[in-house]
Amino acid sequence: MPNSEAIYIEKLRNSGLRPTKQRIRICEVLFNREKTFHFSINELMKIIQTKNNQKISLATVYNTIHTLKKKGHLKEINVGNDMSYFDTNTHSHHHFYDNQTKELVDINSDEVQIKKNPVPPNGKKIMDIEVTFKISKE
Amino acid sequence: MPNSEAIYIEKLRNSGLRPTKQRIRICEVLFNREKTFHFSINELMKIIQTKNNQKISLATVYNTIHTLKKKGHLKEINVGNDMSYFDTNTHSHHHFYDNQTKELVDINSDEVQIKKNPVPPNGKKIMDIEVTFKISKE
DNA sequence: AGCTACTTTATAATCATTCTAAACTACTTG
DNA sequence: CAAGTAGTTTAGAATGATTATAAAGTAGCT
Missing domain, CATH: 1.10.10.10 (Winged helix-like DNA-binding domain superfamily/Winged helix DNA-binding domain)
Structure with missing residues (x-):
């Protein structure tokens, strides 16, 4: 084991x-x-x-x-609003979400790069960035 | 009117x-x-x-x-999984979400730029990209 | 061994959302 | 315009995920 x-x-x-x-x-x-x-x-x-x-x-x-x-x-x-999903991968990373199959797939964080971040409202700090790529059959 | x-x-x-x-x-x-x-x-x-x-x-x-x-x-x-939020802005754009106040703020789409998109799984197409910036008090 | 705070458990309660079936209404056709 | 029918609204019941409750059980300390 x-x-x-x-x-x-x-x-x-x-x-x-x-x-x-x-x-x-x-x-x-x-x-x-x-x-x-x-x-x-x-x-x-x-x-x-x-x-x-x-x-x-x-x-x-x-x-x-x-x-x-x-x-x-x-x-x-946070994906569909019907129930919660959890992920054992706690590192910063993103997801594909297939609305038809309701399947969630990890995306390696180096496959997504955000070029430009918005400025947060006054007195607030960005704690986490979550990107969801909604996918479906071609 | x-x-x-x-x-x-x-x-x-x-x-x-x-x-x-x-x-x-x-x-x-x-x-x-x-x-x-x-x-x-x-x-x-x-x-x-x-x-x-x-x-x-x-x-x-x-x-x-x-x-x-x-x-x-x-x-x-899709933000917290407790209930649904809707937005009258149907153009592609992103959000700040304040977990404490549960407030949602629009981000102009030109304030976020994604440099690199991941390759979708076989036979699938990216339909939408949703970026949520989770914020909280500094 | 015994105490105390933390855990587990079955069950009831809650809350958003969806379903149901009956009453209602917009629009079409004669 | 009268009447039919398909689309809508409605109150209330039903569902389903999640949380609360309160009683029984357990871990770790002395």
């Missing part, structure tokens, strides 16, 4: 979270992967239920994902 | 929509303005109710806004 429980326990501890069974299990689903992972809570629930380990309640999944997001281990992506 | 009912009636007719009292009233709220207008359905409802004309039902407002969007008279903006 490339990533053992120990790593997630550390990760959780570093964020001031108790490494409970449930959190460790969720971390495994999220982070024990080759590629970065995009998901909705609903999709994540299904995966967790399939990996027939013990059931984790919906509320716990919501809590854990939001906590991980707050601690900077996940990024929330 | 800079924009009379007649204009909205034409606008609706051109989109194949019957110019009903309700639709005309909604068009007045949306388009009879100096600046472009950003709104959530909730905010729009409040404005309509305040302009004490006869009440328009929530379902009608949803229907009308979605129809206007489908016909290209409004743009939907």
Whole structure:
């Protein structure tokens, strides 16, 4: 196994979270992967239920994902306004979003370059730039 | 009056929509303005109710806004995932979004320039580019 | 071993949005 | 103009994602 429980326990501890069974299990689903992972809570629930380990309640999944997001281990992506998507890739990067298939694809940050940034309103600072390329069948 | 009912009636007719009292009233709220207008359905409802004309039902407002969007008279903006925002500016342009105040501000399209576009996945075409600059207090 | 604060859980509650089916109305045709 | 029909509006119910609640469970400390 490339990533053992120990790593997630550390990760959780570093964020001031108790490494409970449930959190460790969720971390495994999220982070024990080759590629970065995009998901909705609903999709994540299904995966967790399939990996027939013990059931984790919906509320716990919501809590854990939001906590991980707050601690900077996940990024929330705003796309359709029906539900939230999350991304294990927390580095600055952008997305293709296919409105038909509702699929989200990462774009390497070096594939997009913004030449000119707007000046933010008075007293405000730009915290993040999110570019979404809406795509559809040719 | 800079924009009379007649204009909205034409606008609706051109989109194949019957110019009903309700639709005309909604068009007045949306388009009879100096600046472009950003709104959530909730905010729009409040404005309509305040302009004490006869009440328009929530379902009608949803229907009308979605129809206007489908016909290209409004743009939907994806920002927080809690609710939809719409914009009467349908030209290509971008936004500041203040996560604290939940305010949305237009950015003139000439204030942002994207130097390098990513190559879309096979068989797909880029239909739209949406850039959101998340801002907060300095 | 026992305490305390943090977690999990099932369930109920909330909130935006969509659906439904009945009443209504714009427009066409005779 | 009368009447039909297809498009609209409406109130209220239904849905679905998310959040709140409050009781039971657990981690980590002493």
